Amino acid sequence: MGARAISSGTISFGLVSIPVKLYTAASSEQVRFNMLHRKCGGRLKMQYYCPVDDEVVERGDIVKGYEYARGQYVRFDDEELKSLEAEKSNSIEIVEFVPLDTFDLIQVERSYYLGPDKGGDKAYRLLGEAMREKNRVAVGRWASRGKEQLVVIRPYRDGLLFHQLYYADEVRAFDDIDTGATFQFSDVERELAQKLIDQLSSDELQAEKYHDSFRERVQQAVDQKVAGEQVTVAPEAPRAHVIDLFEALKQSLAKEGAKEGPPLKPPKKAKETGTAAEGARPRRGRKRSAS
Known part of the structure; x- marks a missing residue:
């Protein structure tokens, strides 16, 4: 049975129009719980309570408010x-094409597969091949759920992938992050780190070999409870002790089966550089909006 489209639209740029269908690309499979009354096991219902009037408020008496100052609100009703x-439209308007390497995945909010709709097969294929050959992605606008969304369309396998993005002012600036002191690493430390990377390297990501072990344990516990069995809890694995970086790299290489070579001498203690070396906190970068 084929996938079911969740929406349809038309990619437009210049005088070209490509009818497409949108399909869910990924969705969470986490185990979800309901809130129950401990006494009787009944499922609880959410209610809205007003502490000023000491009463439960019915949905018809609820309006939305924007807090513009502490405790101060402006009200909006549904009609406002x-x-x-944004004006409802099925058009996905391409504004520009940009190099693939300028598109940062940190901006992706959600993703959809795009497939051709009736009569759009040829143009759909041509757009994908042209972008692949030029190594570019399409940046566009799409009105969805009342909002104008920033989107990117890019080639994916033998089709197209559609990303809904965060706007630039919604992405936090990395310059605000304290990345700690800087260090001068010895050649030995660099070599050990690179060897460990080589030991753990693969030619490609095989996502199917990774599983959500927490979800599997919860599902197993659910199945046991349904079957009336006693739920068993696995003991925690012992935590590793924090040790010297050089020794940690050596032990990691040994654990991964590194080939024997000439013994490596411990490096001299790495020196911190800049203000951090003097014991001060590193200066933070100037705050700015992400681009």
């Missing part, structure tokens, strides 16, 4: 918010 929504 409806009037502010």
Whole structure:
């Protein structure tokens, strides 16, 4: 049975229009729990409570408010918010094509597969091949759920992938992150780190070999409870002790089966550089918006 499309639209650029269908590319499979009353086991319902009037508020008496100052709100009813929504359209308007390597995955909010709709097969294929040959992706706009979304369309396998993006001002600036002190590493430390990377390297990511072990344990516990069995809890593995970086690299290489070679001498203690070497906190970069 084929996948079911969740929406349809038309990719447009210049005088070209490509009818397409959108399909869910990924969704969470986490185990979900309901809130129950411990006393009787009944499922609980969510209610809205007003502490000022000491009463439960019915849905018809609820309005939305934007907090512009602490404890101060401006109100909006559904009709007012409806009037502010982007005009509904099935058009995915391509604005520009940019190099693939300028597209940062940190901006991706969610992803969809794109497939051709009736009559769009040839143009769909041509767009994908042209972008692949030029090593570029399409940047566009799409009105969805009342909002104008920033999107990217890129070649994927023998088709197209559609990414809904965060806007630049929604991505936190990395310059605000304290990345710690800087160090001068010895050649021996660099060599050990690179050898460990080589030991753990693969030609490609095989995502199917990784599993959500927590979800599997929860599902096993659920199955046991349904069957009336006693739930068993596996003991925790002992935590590794924090040791010297050089020794940690050596032990990691040995654990991964590194080939025997000439013994490596411990390096001299790495020196910190800059203000961090003097025991001060490293300066943070100037705050700016992500681009």
